[in-house]
Amino acid sequence: MNIIRKTTDLQELLSKEHVRRNLSVPVLVEKILERNEGTLTSSGAVKAETGKYTGRSPKDKYIVDEPSSRDQIDWGSVNQPISSDVFDRLYSKVTNHLQDADEIFVFEGFAGADEATRLPIRVVNERAWHNLFAKQLFIRPAQSDDWENAAEEPFTILSAPSLKADPSVDGTRSEAFIIVSFEKRTILIGGTEYAGEMKKSIFSIMNYLLPQKDIMPMHCSANVGSEGDVALFFGLSGTGKTTLSADADRRLIGDDEHGWSASGVFNIEGGCYAKCIQLSREKEPQIFDAIRFGSVLENVVLDPTTKVADYDDSSLTENTRAAYPLQAMTNIVDPSIAGHPNTIIFLTADAFGVLPPISKLTKEQAMYHFLSGYTSKLAGTERGITEPEATFSTCFGSPFLPLRPTVYAEMLGRKMEEHEVEVFLVNTGWTGGAYGTGSRMKLSYTRAMVRAALHGELTNAETTKNGLFNLETPTHIPGVPDDVLVPRFAWPSEEAYEEKALELASKFKENFKKFTNVDESIIKLGGPSV
Numbered sequence: 001m002n003i004i005r006k007t008t009d010l011q012e013l014l015s016k017e018h019v020r021r022n023l024s025v026p027v028l029v030e031k032i033l034e035r036n037e038g039t040l041t042s043s044g045a046v047k048a049e050t051g052k053y054t055g056r057s058p059k060d061k062y063i064v065d066e067p068s069s070r071d072q073i074d075w076g077s078v079n080q081p082i083s084s085d086v087f088d089r090l091y092s093k094v095t096n097h098l099q100d101a102d103e104i105f106v107f108e109g110f111a112g113a114d115e116a117t118r119l120p121i122r123v124v125n126e127r128a129w130h131n132l133f134a135k136q137l138f139i140r141p142a143q144s145d146d147w148e149n150a151a152e153e154p155f156t157i158l159s160a161p162s163l164k165a166d167p168s169v170d171g172t173r174s175e176a177f178i179i180v181s182f183e184k185r186t187i188l189i190g191g192t193e194y195a196g197e198m199k200k201s202i203f204s205i206m207n208y209l210l211p212q213k214d215i216m217p218m219h220c221s222a223n224v225g226s227e228g229d230v231a232l233f234f235g236l237s238g239t240g241k242t243t244l245s246a247d248a249d250r251r252l253i254g255d256d257e258h259g260w261s262a263s264g265v266f267n268i269e270g271g272c273y274a275k276c277i278q279l280s281r282e283k284e285p286q287i288f289d290a291i292r293f294g295s296v297l298e299n300v301v302l303d304p305t306t307k308v309a310d311y312d313d314s315s316l317t318e319n320t321r322a323a324y325p326l327q328a329m330t331n332i333v334d335p336s337i338a339g340h341p342n343t344i345i346f347l348t349a350d351a352f353g354v355l356p357p358i359s360k361l362t363k364e365q366a367m368y369h370f371l372s373g374y375t376s377k378l379a380g381t382e383r384g385i386t387e388p389e390a391t392f393s394t395c396f397g398s399p400f401l402p403l404r405p406t407v408y409a410e411m412l413g414r415k416m417e418e419h420e421v422e423v424f425l426v427n428t429g430w431t432g433g434a435y436g437t438g439s440r441m442k443l444s445y446t447r448a449m450v451r452a453a454l455h456g457e458l459t460n461a462e463t464t465k466n467g468l469f470n471l472e473t474p475t476h477i478p479g480v481p482d483d484v485l486v487p488r489f490a491w492p493s494e495e496a497y498e499e500k501a502l503e504l505a506s507k508f509k510e511n512f513k514k515f516t517n518v519d520e521s522i523i524k525l526g527g528p529s530v
């Protein structure tokens with residue numbers, strides 16, 4: 001006989017004795033160690049492993065098909081629809097599962113550093129280490145009653161990683177599920193231990209909500225110079241957003257997610273989620289030193305005796321991660337708010353090895369490359385990615401964009417014109433050949449190029465044009481060999497370069513065909529001439 005169990009209401013769940021609400025960092029660390037969820041490293045950080053899910057699982061992410069949001073969502077392979085009935089059944093399973101847990105952990109805070117537009121969020125976790133992750137990544141209330149007095153209803157994440165879906169019963173693709181309901185302001189996560197699903201789910205809902213307030217949500221890092229000049233760095237995971245924005249000469253606003261309002265730029269998060277494969281103090285001192293007590297390391301291998309992190313060991317995954325609060329950095333903007341951008345950097349990890357390391361873009365080129373969002377998915381950032389894979393991610397963040405791409409692109413175009421922003425395309429990928437034959441662009445070269453752009457040294461610099469892509473590339477930048485600046489000179493064979501460049505240009509053209517309502521000048525003047 002099948003027993004039908006009553007669905008546990010959220011408020012009923014949160015009233016239970018096993019709920020641990022807004023625990024401090026030290027208490028959460030104690031809980032993690034007590035529950036054998038993680039290990040304390042030599043630097044004081046907590047190390048946890050996520051099992052077979054060491055990256056996002058985009059094919060298991062869904063949006064509930066609901067009347068209030070149906071016509072706004074850009075449905076497709078990224079924003080997969082799922083019915084309210086499926087959501088309701090899994091909601092019941094998740095809340096009942098959490099009610100039966102020995103303890104659950106709740107974080108209450110915000111997404112968005114701008115108090116006028118911030119979103120209250122609640123994160124309910126089965127794992128103490130996931131709750132520590134949420135505490136370090138999102139924004140904590142400054143006052144004890146800030147969250148309770150928020151004008152807007154909170155969005156709630158219910159995370160139950162040990163609860164696995166049954167596709168034949170639950171209507172999912174696999175055991176893992178990430179489901180967003182905008183009407184019920186709830187996100188269900190189950191079947192995966194990967195903490196990054198929480199972070200990106202909140203970003204996805206902000207990408208839906210902020211445009212309704214005429215605020216542009218952006219998958220970018222941001223920093224500010226001594227003169228108040230603001231720079232944005234767009235790019236997918238692994239292209240260098242976190243690394244390049246952590247500049248000792250500039251103050252960090254945030255490393256991954258921002259909004260651009262009528263007042264300027266603000267961070268959506270309160271922490272950083274940095275890739276740390278091959279991390280060293282020499283290359284990235286600010287990130288290296290931020291990994292201390294209270295930080296969370298994901299899938300990093302430790303020396304069994306000393307508990308020292310081996311950042312060069314990728315045996316668990318290439319996608320090793322560190323989560324830490326912004327306050328762990330020594331050179332930040334607090335609160336994470338600044339003025340309008342002066343410079344925008346589009347970062348691409350070109351696996352073909354043919355794009356110039358830096359190019360100054362016209363408005364049409366900026367719009368073209370923003371919509372294209374060309375990069376390479378790097379190993380480990382998603383399940384099944386084992387080597388760089390060329391891809392086009394609209395607006396440098398299509399996995400997190402619920403609305404149609406032109407909504408975000410048109411907002412960028414208006415703001416670029418209004419604030420006279422300089423835009424550069426920077427290739428942090430391969431040079432001297434494609435992946436497998438060429439080499440990854442040296443970080444020291446990229447830093448030199450970016451600093452030259454931010455200091456205005458490239459505004460009137462002498463340039464040479466890449467004929468196929470029509471990109472203007474500076475002929476000389478201090479600290480960068482001249483032959484590196486012109487890709488075909490870095491290749492052993494100019495013929496091989498031209499062949500590969502034509503292949504990539506054709507991919508750009510083919511990809512852009514999906515944009516049917518774009519101004520003709522963007523297509524004609526912005527893209528490659530093939």
